Amino acid sequence: MKPLSRSSAGTLYHQLLGVLRGRIESGEIGVGDRLPSEADLVSDFGVSRTTARRALDELRRQGLVRREPGRGTFLASPRLRSNLAYLHSFSEEIERWGYTPGARLVSREERAAGEEVAARLEIEVGERVLFVRRLRLADERPIFVCDSHLPVGRFPALEDADYGAISLSRLFEERTGRKVEHSRQWIGAATATPDVAGLLEIPAGVPVLEVRRITLVTGDAPIEFVEAHFHPERYQHYNELSARPVEV
Structure with missing residues (x-):
């Protein structure tokens, strides 16, 4: 050489x-x-x-x-990338990058809302919520584990929905007649628990990207609180920042 x-x-x-x-x-x-x-x-x-x-x-x-x-x-495999400046579904992102989106329903069960879930969904502590865990895929490869908390008391039509469906945003609109308008999102770091690691096919305890998001529909009503954990080598978030004059 x-x-x-x-x-x-x-x-x-x-x-x-x-x-x-x-x-x-x-x-x-x-x-x-x-x-x-x-x-x-x-x-x-x-x-x-x-x-x-x-x-x-x-x-x-x-x-x-x-x-x-x-x-x-x-x-490494190319990382999928999400633009933080826009609200769009994971399925749309995957298709835009030329991959086939997928979803696997891992579990669904009724739970009593704890303090954090109740605060995020603006409901009472102990109120009934539907917990749905799904594994999101791109070309059959695990990308992230998505834990959704849904206020079925506020939106009863969500109770018997098919959560194997790929796009929850579309499901929300079809079931409630309300359009997903915006979200509030927090991004941080976490370590993969054994159950999350098993689904993502990574060792337990490795660092993962954690996203917590509240999805709101027409009328500013929270319809979903999400806790998502992403494969550390297959996904990244990015945004573009512009300078603005300092307010005086």
């Missing part, structure tokens, strides 16, 4: 990063393939171990690769 040029305008780090990205973009390195190790990069390109490690770390930071302790660094 030809060493990198020390006389080039680009640093050795940027040259090496460019070579690795070029191999990925050309398809020479495919999804699931193992990338060269730090030692391989040192030997092949004549760089220091620090430079090799930095290049691999940057690919991991960009979500292009994943590291498996004791095994190496592998090209």
